[in-house]
Amino acid sequence: MAIAKKAIVWGLFAAGGTLTSFILPALIGLFLLVATGNVPENLQFEQFHAFAASWLGKACLFVVLFLSVWHAAHRLRVVVHDFGIRKDALVANAVYTVAAVGTVLAAFYLLAIS
Amino acid sequence: MGTRQLELEVMRYDPEKDEAPHFQTYSVPCNEDWVILDAINYVKDNIDTTLAYRWSCHMMVCGSCGMMVNGEPVLTCKTFVRDLPDKVRIEPLENFPIERDLVVVLDDVMQKLHQVQPYIVRKDDPPEDAEYKQTRGQLMKFKQLTMCINCMCCYAACPQYGLNKDFIGPAALALAHRYNLDNRDQGKSDRLDILADHNGVWECSFVGACSEVCPKHVDPAAAIQQMKVDGAVEFWKQRLGIPGDKS
Numbered sequence: 001m002a003i004a005k006k007a008i009v010w011g012l013f014a015a016g017g018t019l020t021s022f023i024l025p026a027l028i029g030l031f032l033l034v035a036t037g038n039v040p041e042n043l044q045f046e047q048f049h050a051f052a053a054s055w056l057g058k059a060c061l062f063v064v065l066f067l068s069v070w071h072a073a074h075r076l077r078v079v080v081h082d083f084g085i086r087k088d089a090l091v092a093n094a095v096y097t098v099a100a101v102g103t104v105l106a107a108f109y110l111l112a113i114s
Numbered sequence: 115m116g117t118r119q120l121e122l123e124v125m126r127y128d129p130e131k132d133e134a135p136h137f138q139t140y141s142v143p144c145n146e147d148w149v150i151l152d153a154i155n156y157v158k159d160n161i162d163t164t165l166a167y168r169w170s171c172h173m174m175v176c177g178s179c180g181m182m183v184n185g186e187p188v189l190t191c192k193t194f195v196r197d198l199p200d201k202v203r204i205e206p207l208e209n210f211p212i213e214r215d216l217v218v219v220l221d222d223v224m225q226k227l228h229q230v231q232p233y234i235v236r237k238d239d240p241p242e243d244a245e246y247k248q249t250r251g252q253l254m255k256f257k258q259l260t261m262c263i264n265c266m267c268c269y270a271a272c273p274q275y276g277l278n279k280d281f282i283g284p285a286a287l288a289l290a291h292r293y294n295l296d297n298r299d300q301g302k303s304d305r306l307d308i309l310a311d312h313n314g315v316w317e318c319s320f321v322g323a324c325s326e327v328c329p330k331h332v333d334p335a336a337a338i339q340q341m342k343v344d345g346a347v348e349f350w351k352q353r354l355g356i357p358g359d360k361s
Contacts, residue, residue, distance in 0.1 A: 002307055006316035007349035010342055078319045086277075 016071025065106040073099035151190040167216035177263030187270035207270040230290035235301025259292035268324035284324035284334035291337040310345030
């Protein structure tokens with residue numbers, strides 16, 4: 001016997017969950033600030049665009065998007081199972097395909113920012 | 115001490131006579147300080163000697179009297195009559211085949227407990243004329259996990275074990291983690307090959323029911339999540355040719 005490949009998706013799920021649990025509350029806070037017209041100085045469009053155009057910025061944003069989308073995919077797979085839909089292989093293929101496409105799109109659009 | 119009349123609906127099943135399990139109702143005069151096991155013993159001693167069930171210590175040590183009481187897997191020696199309504203339904207532990215009445219067949223989990231190598235594995239020779247030393251801190255890392263008494267309430271509560279009988283399940287996984295966390299043990303990476311296989315820790319979807327029902331507060335759910343982290347790390351170590359964790 002050997003360690004199953006489920007270790008890969010669970011690893012991404014766990015890493016994504018840890019990351020998003022820190023980032024999500026900050027995002028909610030920022031959205032509230034922006035919604036009330038109080039955009040912080042460093043998060044004006046020009047500054048943030050410059051951040052996303054730098055390689056460090058691209059790398060940071062990619063890690064966040066990549067892990068979040070794989071976390072969401074695995075979470076959805078487990079939720080579907082808990083709701084009584086037992087076609088796990090089909091569900092797994094579907095959600096992970098979406099996550100893979102999301103990963104590629106994230107990379108593509110981040111690279112396009114200049 | 116006041117007495118209270120309790121209506122016990124007990125599941126009966128004799129595989130040699132009955133086609134399917136059915137319920138039999140007994141009216142039991144209970145003392146207020148009785149536990150459900152006392153009520154069942156009253157039935158056995160005074161009303162119906164044919165009732166079959168397991169029990170031994172009556173003090174939360176032996177782990178034999180686990181049953182479903184009003185749908186919850188509990189130790190009947192820990193479940194007080196005063197905390198229950200006048201009508202109580204008693205069934206054998208969920209998710210197990212019934213041997214007779216309230217007795218379930220535990221062969222599957224016994225085999226699983228054995229399968230996870232629940233003993234200290236050493237790769238080197240033991241120290242001569244000396245014990246393996248352990249500090250208090252090293253003991254505290256896993257002490258909680260040694261509290262398991264194999265009552266199997268966690269298997270009765272686990273929806274994943276209900277769906278997939280090949281799932282190693284909470285008690286056996288928690289027991290394996292107890293040895294993985296023991297500083298005297300060197301079998302962690304061998305054990306992870308079994309624990310993190312297809313029917314190991316990944317089958318757990320972290321419902322957490324095992325930890326909620328555990329009468330000894332072992333928290334198997336936490337142990338399983340920690341082992342998922344170990345399994346994920348070990349997976350990449352094996353792929354990248356980094357030596358496994360032997361400590």
